[in-house]
Amino acid sequence: MDAYHDNAEFYFQDLINFWNLEGKSEIASTLWIGTAVMLLFAFGILFLVLFYQNYFIKMKRREAELLLKASLESEKQERVRIAADLHDGVSGDLNAIRNYLSILQRNEQDTEKKALFAEIKSGVEAALENTRQVSYKLMPPLLELAGFTAALQDYFERLTLNSKIQFEVNCTTDAPEIFQQTGYELLRIVQELTTNMIKHGAITHCHVAISSSNEEYRLEITDDGTPFDFKGQLAVATGSGLKNISSRLKVIGARMEQKEAPKGNHFTITLKK
Template identity: 30%
Template sequence: MVTETQEGTSLILFIGMLGMFFLALAIVGFVIIYRRRLLKQQMKLQEQKIIHQQQLLQSAVKIQDDERKRFAADLHDEIGGGISTILLSVERIKKEQIDQPEIVSKSQNVRDQLNQLLNKVREISYNIMPPTLEDFGLNEAISDLCYSISESSKIHIDYEWNGDEKRLDFSQELALYRIIKETLVNAVKHSEAETIKITIENSTESFKLTIKDDGKGFNTETVQKGAGLRNIKDRALILGGLIDITSNVNSGTTIHVHLNKENV
């Protein structure tokens, strides 16, 4: 009788311990599942936050770009047109007073100054919103930009476009153009480079941009907060693209931008 009681007690203890084990296992499993779900929710919220930030940034930049476009048009048409009208008036006065050398000379001086001002207005308008980009696309706009910077500096720029020449969305082209322009301007100001190589690989699936110079380079750990790098990274973020900037002192700088078109 005692033996049966002991066996019953042992069985109860065994079943209890087994139940405790499965209960503990269930609790551990529940905690693991809960943590995984919590992690997924956190990741989802983080992704939504990034997407929301990107959308806000895109909206802000689009507003700025639209405003720049209007300003560039007004500058070119209104101010440039007004200067052109004054130039015609000065030229008419010059012809009417041809028998008065002093007036002719002063008119010529005014005409020369107005021409310089008109060229400056056109240059500013072009820099704000390059018409080549809107009319002919990114490839032609980059070609013009490289030629202009090469002519005004001692840096040789080697530019190569490979693959499809089908145009991207204008906002994407504008962001890429400004990334390239910002990079080239920074190189001219700071890199002391002799050569810059720009390569574009454009396919149906992706757009890859590589800009490499042979300049003095910099320490990426100490120059992360520079306005130029920040502008470049912000525009890459607007594109939804990946950007990688590598540089070492005395070893030049390389910038890679990768845009996955399938995710755009």
């Protein structure tokens, strides 16, 4: 009987030990599984936060690009309107005044009055020419009629005539019409660069080469003036000229690089096909 009791006690003790081991194993497994689930949950939350943060940044960047594009398009339309008003309104009125002065000068017998009419007429003609120049700078008519290359050539001819600096364009691409959609912004970029060259670069010659490859179109702008660091100047710029160049490049999806040159400056503007 005692032997039976001892065996039963031993059996129950083994059973208790087994249950204790099983319980500990289950608790350890539960802890590992819970830890893994919590880690997955934490990584999931972190992924969602990073994903939405990145999405938010992209949306804000896209919104800024759309606002910039709308702003530049609004500027373009306003330039077109003002240029048309100057050409059709102010220039027409000045032409009428000039013609009326011509009639008065022709019919006047008094020498002093004729000289006065001639002086007034000369002032009106100067105002008329200035109005034409402002209208042209606001929106070159050849840009809409003949495209970017023709407008740039005409712009450079005027610059050469007025500044006595040699400006020239060389187009080697077979499809200059590709610039019709982005010609306005490209022309403004070139105008900003050439204005900076004339004011600060002390140049005597500027050349623009238009070419193309299988994947992109390229503008090579070189001058023999004072070298300057575009990115460095852009970072500290207080005016709007260099910033306008950067903004217009973003709008048309173009890229501008400044290359080392033995003399002067060398800029490359590339635009994907």
